[in-house]
Amino acid sequence: MLPCGAYITLEHETVLILRKPQKREFKNEHEKQNRRQSSYFWEERNIWFSDIWMLNGARQELNSKDVRKRSGAFPLEIPFRLINMFSSKSDIVLDPFTGTGTTTLAATICGRNSIGYELDESFSSFHQKELTSQSFTDTANKMILKRIKEHRNYIADYEKNGKQPDQRQL
Numbered sequence: 001m002l003p004c005g006a007y008i009t010l011e012h013e014t015v016l017i018l019r020k021p022q023k024r025e026f027k028n029e030h031e032k033q034n035r036r037q038s039s040y041f042w043e044e045r046n047i048w049f050s051d052i053w054m055l056n057g058a059r060q061e062l063n064s065k066d067v068r069k070r071s072g073a074f075p076l077e078i079p080f081r082l083i084n085m086f087s088s089k090s091d092i093v094l095d096p097f098t099g100t101g102t103t104t105l106a107a108t109i110c111g112r113n114s115i116g117y118e119l120d121e122s123f124s125s126f127h128q129k130e131l132t133s134q135s136f137t138d139t140a141n142k143m144i145l146k147r148i149k150e151h152r153n154y155i156a157d158y159e160k161n162g163k164q165p166d167q168r169q170l
């Protein structure tokens with residue numbers, strides 16, 4: 001490569017975490033059970049609760065004649081992590097800038113409900129098609145299986161080093 005004409009690429013997203021001051025209470029057995037069923041893995045916690053995430057970007061082409069050419073989509077992993085970190089099963093996740101519906105997909109994978117707003121009306125039929133498509137289900141299943149596989153590998157490595165996972169009592 002020859003200097004000096006290249007640009008620095010700005011490829012980071014900033015995540016703002018805002019929360020109400022009180023700790024959320026899980027009041028009845030149903031809510032407590034939902035919370036337990038929203039548990040994430042120890043090794044996920046170590047990565048997710050760090051302040052820099054290195055992720056691959058999302059594809060930006062939209063192969064549909066009904067909508068604009070580029071999506072502005074973020075990687076599925078971003079809402080997936082945030083939803084797991086800060087909500088519980090059956091909660092409602094709101095995305096006021098839905099675009100292609102990445103947040104809706106992530107919420108579905110995590111067993112949450114979701115509501116989205118989108119200014120661009122041409123996305124309406126796109127959502128109806130995409131969010132009920134086989135590829136939506138395939139992406140969800142792939143993500144869940146990948147997560148389980150990675151966890152099994154983590155445990156296998158852990159045990160190889162002669163350690164036993166901590167069995168927390170819930």
Ligand SMILES: C[S@@+](CC[C@H](N)C(=O)[O-])C[C@H]1O[C@@H](n2cnc3c(N)ncnc32)[C@H](O)[C@@H]1O
Nearest residue numbers: 072073074097098099100101102117118119120
């Ligand atoms: C960067 S895109 C979001 C992409 C989305 N995260 C995804 O993964 O596909 C931002 C979206 O917000 C929409 N938008 C902008 N202003 C809006 C508003 N005031 N209300 C609702 N949607 C809005 C735009 O049309 C655009 O589709």
